[in-house]
Amino acid sequence: MWALFLWLKYSMKFLIETLVDITETNARRSDGDPFAYQQESNFQTVLQTIGLRVNFDYDKSPQYTEVAIGKMNFGDKYKGKQMLWTFEFVPQSEGALTLDMLNKDFDLIPIVTGLKDTAQIDKALFRTTQEDCNIIFKIIN
Numbered sequence: 001m002w003a004l005f006l007w008l009k010y011s012m013k014f015l016i017e018t019l020v021d022i023t024e025t026n027a028r029r030s031d032g033d034p035f036a037y038q039q040e041s042n043f044q045t046v047l048q049t050i051g052l053r054v055n056f057d058y059d060k061s062p063q064y065t066e067v068a069i070g071k072m073n074f075g076d077k078y079k080g081k082q083m084l085w086t087f088e089f090v091p092q093s094e095g096a097l098t099l100d101m102l103n104k105d106f107d108l109i110p111i112v113t114g115l116k117d118t119a120q121i122d123k124a125l126f127r128t129t130q131e132d133c134n135i136i137f138k139i140i141n
Contacts, residue, residue: 011090011091011094011141012090012091012094012095012097012139012141013088013089013090013139013140013141014088014089014090014091014097014102014137014138014139014140015086015087015088015137015138015139015140016046016062016085016086016087016088016089016135016136016137017072017084017085017086017135017136017137017138018084018085018087018126018134018135018136019069019074019078019082019083019084019085019117019118019119019121019134019135020042020085020111020113020117020119020121020126020134020135021039021042021064021083021085021112021115021116021117022039022042022043022045022046022062022085022087023039023040023042023043023061023062023064023085023115023116024039024040024043024061024062025037025039025040025043026040027039027040028040035115038112038115039112039115039116041112042111042112042115043061043062045109045110045111045126046062046087049105049106049109049126050089050097050102050105052105053096053097053101053105054091054092054093054096054097055091055092055093056089056090056091056092057089057090057092058087058088058089058090059088060088061087062085062086062087063085063086063087064083064084064085064086064116065083065084066081066082066083066084066118067081067082067084068080068081069081069082069084072084072136073133073136074133074134074136075127075130075131075132075133075134076131077120077131077132078119078120078132078134081118082117082118082119083116083117083118083119088140099137099138099139102128102137103128103129103137104128106126106128106135106137107126107127107128107129108125108126108127109125109126110124110125111124111125111126112124119134121134
């Protein structure tokens with residue numbers, strides 16, 4: 001346990017900020033709640049896209065809040081107050097993941113829109129570039 005704590009403390013931590021609802025609900029299709037299932041579907045898309053390159057750990061579900069996104073580097077298309085989801089994770093292999101890799105991997109990945117997200121996303125895709133960028137990656141240590 002102590003070794004895991006030290007590893008998490010000194011490993012590179014990544015932050016995802018997105019206008020897409022990636023709420024972790026643990027819902028399954030058979031649960032009969034299509035809304036929660038679609039939220040979980042977006043969260044699983046995030047996990048699987050990261051997992052294409054690395055194994056990783058996270059210790060809390062994505063958090064969301066309403067924020068003014070004026071200076072946050074999202075696409076020019078998005079303005080004013082929007083719901084913002086944040087998610088932190090740590091790759092198990094130091095140096096195995098870069099911001100450039102995440103930007104390339106996530107661009108044009110299909111998503112479900114019309115959930116708790118407030119941004120008007122025209123195409124149901126994660127976008128990492130241009131005026132319709134709806135997901136940003138940062139290193140936070």
